[in-house]
Amino acid sequence: MTEKKTTNIILFSGDYDKAMAAYIIANGAAAYDHEVTIFHTFWGLNALRKDGDYNVKKGFIEKMFAKMMPKGADKMGLSKMNFAGFGPKMIKEVIKKHNAMTLPQLIEMAQVQDVKLVACTMTMDHLGLKQEELLDGIELAGVAAYLADAENGNVNLFI
Amino acid sequence: MTEKKTTNIILFSGDYDKAMAAYIIANGAAAYDHEVTIFHTFWGLNALRKDGDYNVKKGFIEKMFAKMMPKGADKMGLSKMNFAGFGPKMIKEVIKKHNAMTLPQLIEMAQVQDVKLVACTMTMDHLGLKQEELLDGIELAGVAAYLADAENGNVNLFI
Amino acid sequence: MTEKKTTNIILFSGDYDKAMAAYIIANGAAAYDHEVTIFHTFWGLNALRKDGDYNVKKGFIEKMFAKMMPKGADKMGLSKMNFAGFGPKMIKEVIKKHNAMTLPQLIEMAQVQDVKLVACTMTMDHLGLKQEELLDGIELAGVAAYLADAENGNVNLFI
Numbered sequence: 265m266t267e268k269k270t271t272n273i274i275l276f277s278g279d280y281d282k283a284m285a286a287y288i289i290a291n292g293a294a295a296y297d298h299e300v301t302i303f304h305t306f307w308g309l310n311a312l313r314k315d316g317d318y319n320v321k322k323g324f325i326e327k328m329f330a331k332m333m334p335k336g337a338d339k340m341g342l343s344k345m346n347f348a349g350f351g352p353k354m355i356k357e358v359i360k361k362h363n364a365m366t367l368p369q370l371i372e373m374a375q376v377q378d379v380k381l382v383a384c385t386m387t388m389d390h391l392g393l394k395q396e397e398l399l400d401g402i403e404l405a406g407v408a409a410y411l412a413d414a415e416n417g418n419v420n421l422f423i
Numbered sequence: 424m425t426e427k428k429t430t431n432i433i434l435f436s437g438d439y440d441k442a443m444a445a446y447i448i449a450n451g452a453a454a455y456d457h458e459v460t461i462f463h464t465f466w467g468l469n470a471l472r473k474d475g476d477y478n479v480k481k482g483f484i485e486k487m488f489a490k491m492m493p494k495g496a497d498k499m500g501l502s503k504m505n506f507a508g509f510g511p512k513m514i515k516e517v518i519k520k521h522n523a524m525t526l527p528q529l530i531e532m533a534q535v536q537d538v539k540l541v542a543c544t545m546t547m548d549h550l551g552l553k554q555e556e557l558l559d560g561i562e563l564a565g566v567a568a569y570l571a572d573a574e575n576g577n578v579n580l581f582i
Numbered sequence: 583m584t585e586k587k588t589t590n591i592i593l594f595s596g597d598y599d600k601a602m603a604a605y606i607i608a609n610g611a612a613a614y615d616h617e618v619t620i621f622h623t624f625w626g627l628n629a630l631r632k633d634g635d636y637n638v639k640k641g642f643i644e645k646m647f648a649k650m651m652p653k654g655a656d657k658m659g660l661s662k663m664n665f666a667g668f669g670p671k672m673i674k675e676v677i678k679k680h681n682a683m684t685l686p687q688l689i690e691m692a693q694v695q696d697v698k699l700v701a702c703t704m705t706m707d708h709l710g711l712k713q714e715e716l717l718d719g720i721e722l723a724g725v726a727a728y729l730a731d732a733e734n735g736n737v738n739l740f741i
Contacts, residue, residue: 269574274739276603278662281465285435285581288545292566298574306599307662325675332663344437344466345491357484358549386606390676407610415587415616415736418574421433421581422603422739428733440624444594444740447704451725457733503596503625504650516643517708577733580592580740 270299271419274410278307278334279343280352280367286423287370293419294377302374303410305384308423309391311337311371312383312398326392333391337367375401382409429458430578433569437466437493438502439511439526445582446529452578453536461533462569464543467582468550470496470530471542471557485551492550496526534560541568588617589737592728596625596652597661598670598685604741605688611737612695620692621728623702626741627709629655629689630701630716644710651709655685693719700727 271293275286286302294300304312313336322330334340342351359366365373374381382403388394395404414420430452434445445461452459463471472495481489493499501510518525524532533540541562547553554563573579589611593604604620611618622630631654640648652658660669677684683691692699700721706712713722732738 271570271574274603274607276600276741282435285433285465288566289433289570292570296567296570296574298570306603323679325672325679328672354484354487358488361482361484362549364545364549386682390680390682407606408614411589411607411611411614411616411737415589415614417737419570419576419579420737420739421579422741423435423581430729430733441594444592444624447725448592448729451729455726455729455733457729513643513646520641520643521708523704523708578729578735578738580738582594582740 268297268299269418270413270416271301272410272414272417272421273300273302274422275302275304275308275311276306277343277423278310278340280337280340281342281344281355282423283308283311283337283340284367284370286421287367287374289421290374290379291370291377294374294379298418300374300377301380301382301413303382303384303405305387307333309383309387309393310334310340311367312381312402313393314397314399318394318397320394320397322392329391330393337371340367371399427456427458428577429572429575430460431569431573431576431580432459432461433581434461434463434467434470435465436502436582437469437499439496439499440501440503440514441582442467442470442496442499443526443529446526446533448580449533449538450529450536453533453538457577458539459533460539460541460572462541462543462564464546466492468542468546468552469493469499470526471540471561472552473556473558474498477553477556479553479556481551488550489552496530499526530558586615586617587736588619588731588734590728590732590735590739591618591620592740593620593622593626593629594624595661595741596628596658598655598658599660599662599673600741601626601629601655601658602685602688605685605692607739608692608697609688609695612692612697616736618692619698619700619731621700621702621723623705625651627701627705627711628652628658629685630699630720631711632715632717633657636712636715638712638715640710647709648711655689658685689717
């Protein structure tokens, strides 16, 4: 019996295009029969936020962060040529035209393919995010768990 | 017989400085006798564009992208301190002063050293880029090809 | 006797938040008994600058760079939501509230844990930085030294 290869991606970025790249690689690796983990930290956590308001108690700064950060994958901006939101519209137009997958669809596909989606506990704590504000099926873990996966990983990327 | 070590770089960024870093590592690794691949995806593809106009049929959005994205390595901006194009001038001045290599020269050197330069087919397709708009000697491939290289790679980086 | 696992991080970015991520991973890996190296190149070198003025002879462009680039970890901006310096204040407020470590403290902890902090000689040379402008205990090395570490590395990241 040979062990499965593994792909471990740290998604630090909160950009729509970078998150797309992370999820395209993750879905590709899962189709390629890798065990795949995406560890969402810092701004990357925004990809996992659900839309809507949650009755979660937050302090002043936590409220500011909650307000200023995009609520979920569909609201994220681009790393380049964002043009106050016009860039993402163009990208989404292109995706539609080519019958390709949007970021929310890529995330859903990753969940169907059993890609392990992890939210960084330290970031959750610092930004005052609660599990009920995230998509269903997200695991919570810290840097030690990431390292335990990555130290035996085949493809380790920081995005 | 021992197998060659391999370095696999995903160049996602369209920034002059990040592309320089990618190509400096790639050229170093090639000199170090690694098999080296740079997989250019998203904005990283701009580093491989040729200057000039090509008689390629494009739709409206594809024309917009073609117009707004830098045509080739020499036209790319910086990730930091771009200052509307003044930053790149400073960097190029520094490079000249130190007799170091510009990005186009680093790309040429990589080709001489047999670094495999790959353009992501999905990005080509989405942005409406055709092979004749790219430098000579570029391979086209998708994420599966990248993973096949990277899963046995020694140094895997996302830039 | 088993060999130690190794983590090799290239810190290219000059952003406070990205440098924090690099140092959190590095400190985690060191606690996890990895041999850890952070190779600071391009803007990442700013994290190692000391505050204050040094009597170092610089040319015109070198002076411009020295002036425009942040002098040390505490002066760096954010990759997202920098808001002309307001973002970093919010982050530092959050760090304080949670009794977490600031970037300068994370760097100090890394040094205590024997994380090898390397400054890229080429960048030093190009930007006209001298060793006396950096924190104590920084090694100088080039891309070949990085590759010698990374080609046998377990966790290789470009940040």
